[in-house]
Amino acid sequence: MSNSPINRRDALLASAGILATAAAPASVSAQAPQSSPSPVGGSTILKSQSLAPLMGAPVQLGKAENGAIVNQAALDAHAKTFPPRRETIKVADNIWVMQTPSVGSAFIVGTDGVIVWETGDNLEDGKIYREEIRKVTDKPIKAVLYSHSHEVLGTAPLLEGEKDVLIIGHPNLNANLQTSGVGAYFPETEPLQWARVYQYFNAFLPNEGPDGKWGLTVELGARGFVPVNHPVKHGEEMTIAGIRFQFFTEGSTDSSDTMLVWMPDQKVALNNVLWPYAPNIYTPRGSLWRDPRAWRDATRVLRDLQPEMLIGQPTLTLKGKDAIFAHLNNYLDFSNLMLDQTLRGILKGLGPEDLIDFVQLPDHLRNDPYLAEIYGLFAWYPPYIAEYALGWWDGDAATLFRLPRKEVALRLVPALGGRDKVIALAKEAQQNKEYAWALELVGYLWRLDPGDTELRQLKADLLRTAAQHTTSMIARPVSLTAALALEGKAKVPRLVPPTLEQVKSFGPGEFVDRHRVRIDPVKAKDTDAMIRFEFTDADNKAVALHVRRGVVEYVPDAGRYYRKPDFTLALTREGWTKLYLNQATVAQLADRNELKVVGDAAACDRVLDLFDKFEPEKNTLVPASGVGRL
Missing domain, CATH: 3.60.15.30 (Metallo-beta-lactamase domain)
Incomplete structure (x- = not known):
């Protein structure tokens, strides 16, 4: 197959039974009605600074002083x-x-x-x-x-x-x-x-x-x-x-x-x-x-x-x-253009995903060194603006009933010919330097079997290549980190929990309130129990969590709540942090005199066991210290 991305696109359209739309004339009569952009022909993917390097456009790779392989345009x-x-x-x-x-x-x-x-x-x-x-x-x-x-x-x-x-x-x-x-x-x-x-x-x-x-x-x-x-x-x-x-x-x-x-x-x-x-x-x-x-x-x-x-x-x-x-x-013009052209695209009927390659920079902005696409990718911005403006729906009535992506994968992979055929298609896209499309194909298999050894290595290879080709200082390390994790060369935390310093910097009920989202509704479906927390280092302020058949209500003033607690814990914010981070149980803290409990400590722990836990073996528990530019 030809390595020319334009010819490849035409061939794909033809194989789908669709003719590529001819290029629009240079000018349009004032009397002639203007049609909406064609949904198939005239793609601007190859003009997109964000996507072109991952969809067949020529890319020159370079090396930073430490040997890191980076798109030379980004280095420059x-x-x-x-x-x-x-x-x-x-x-x-x-x-x-x-x-x-x-x-x-x-x-x-x-x-x-x-x-x-x-x-x-x-x-x-x-x-x-x-x-x-x-x-x-x-x-x-x-x-x-x-x-x-x-x-x-x-x-x-x-x-x-x-x-x-x-x-x-x-x-x-x-x-x-x-x-x-x-x-x-x-x-x-x-x-x-x-x-x-x-x-x-x-x-x-x-x-x-x-x-x-x-x-x-x-x-x-x-x-x-x-x-x-x-x-x-x-x-x-x-x-x-x-x-x-x-x-x-x-x-x-x-x-x-x-x-x-x-x-x-x-x-x-x-x-x-x-x-x-x-x-x-x-x-x-x-x-x-x-x-x-x-x-x-x-x-x-x-x-x-x-x-x-x-x-x-x-x-x-x-x-x-x-x-x-x-x-x-x-x-200033960049901010205006990104917003105004996104809104223009929305008015033309484009949904968030359609907008990915719709907004293009004029040459004078593209060539300003302070507008280089070396941090975020421009392709991220229009969908983000559109979803903030109107939500995820793209205006097509059919997408009101869209399936979860795993359900799509369950049906699409057999339609494409099964696992081996999808792997072959992904490798073909890789050969054609269409790395973004190859990752899309791999994603369908990934949702069905993330433990597939061959698939993991292929995904790692594609992510490493994508990292080297993108100009983004965000996309590169995220993609490389994922590649190293797939190869077993890096342990990457899924969550980074708060530190004691952070917990203590808030009011005593803040992280008790945050804890409610970790309830497992299936495990807790038959539970009705209330835990009262009295913070001895905050004037005995009392808050509570009421577990009510799979749902948790945070009670900011436990003394005025309509029911009495089943358990009362008198503790400091440090003691609560140990419970919150699963570093100790109620029974253990009570044995060490780090809290006082009214009620059965073991029964209280069984209620707290209904909540998801921070698991040190799955999360590198790095302190959430302050960081620079975000």
Whole structure:
């Protein structure tokens, strides 16, 4: 079969009894009615930056310094906007940028003190930043400025020995940092989201070699967050150490606590708006809704200041008013285009999956280095926007009755000729460099028998090739991690549970409430039991879980509930954490005097056994520490 993707598509259409639609004329008469896009011909797959590298388009592979095999286009784009190494650079008479390829910081020396922007991803970053500052000046640190809630975890060691420091940030920041930082719609999903975060920040990949780490590699560690003590209003002005600052909080990027810092006398902006790649509107870990309009608004505020120097996170420092203005205009246009063209596609009758290759960038945006497709994939964004706007239904009445994918696989695999034929089709697609289609075919068999040894290796091979061909710094490590896990070379957690620090940072009932989603309704179908939890380290606040025939009701005020408890546990949040993480039973904690129980401890444990457990042998129990750019 021909290796030409265009000829192959025509052949596929012909074999299906469908003729490819002829190319549309260059112009259409104003009187002639315009038809909707054809559902078969005229595919834009080969124009899609996201999909073309995995569907037969020519790809040149390259090697990073550590030997990692990466799409050369991604390596080239990365070099244009990312700092090459950790170093401190003087960018103005009183401003130094402390940059790395994954996180950035800066400090400004004023008349009688230092102002620090960003504190890093962990305690080690904060220590390094302090050392770098002390190489330049011994003036005290007067203020810390947070651009948003991600790079704020090195503050404690940075400020060691300092007094009366202003911690300036968005009014939402402290509340957002109370959670683990992954931005969950439903906090109950955070253990799964953290497992995904570890994957796409290269945590399970080797340091060197073809499968080596590449892209944003964040070292997760202990948190040193110091809360904001001066939340600012949009447009608020302050003078700190003789330096004038203005702060802007309208619009947002990857979190709802974005703060833009403006130094009007020097025309310098410090920002988390212009990233070294396109705005990442959707992230596969499953974050809170990222509204393209909010990113657009934040970009507009920054653009209209017309800065002459732009210090970013974690980009190279940009200088030159005209160049900065042009990049910010393009950035704003990208957000508008992604939203508006998605909505246009919806109005044309396209559903979420139809939109995957519908939105295409014009050349001037495609060629802007700050809009390179090297983090998220553009193909992810339109379906995400469409599902947020209208939900999953694509408008075809037939899909109101769609089957679960395993049921589809049960019927489709025999229709395609059985297991061996599907394997052969997948290998044929692999030969034709249609790796995305090969993975789709493998997926049908995977749903039926994930233990199939030959299938596991084929899937691993395809995922490794996909990782090497994609330009995405998220898709690459996730795909490689999955490949290594299939080959038994990496142990990847399905869930990353919270730490005691996180549990204790919330009100005493928060994680009791979260526990309700782990009930097994089949095991609990005949159970009616209520467990009351009295937290001795929180003024004996009493909450409860009422297991009621397969359903759990969380009771925020156990003393006012309509029925009496069957069991009462008096314990600390540390004791509850041990129960929550299945590190001990009620009976064991009672024997160790770590809780007091009213009722039969063994019977209470039998009720708690109706809930799914965190299983250490299946989950690498890595602390859900703070992380950088998400």
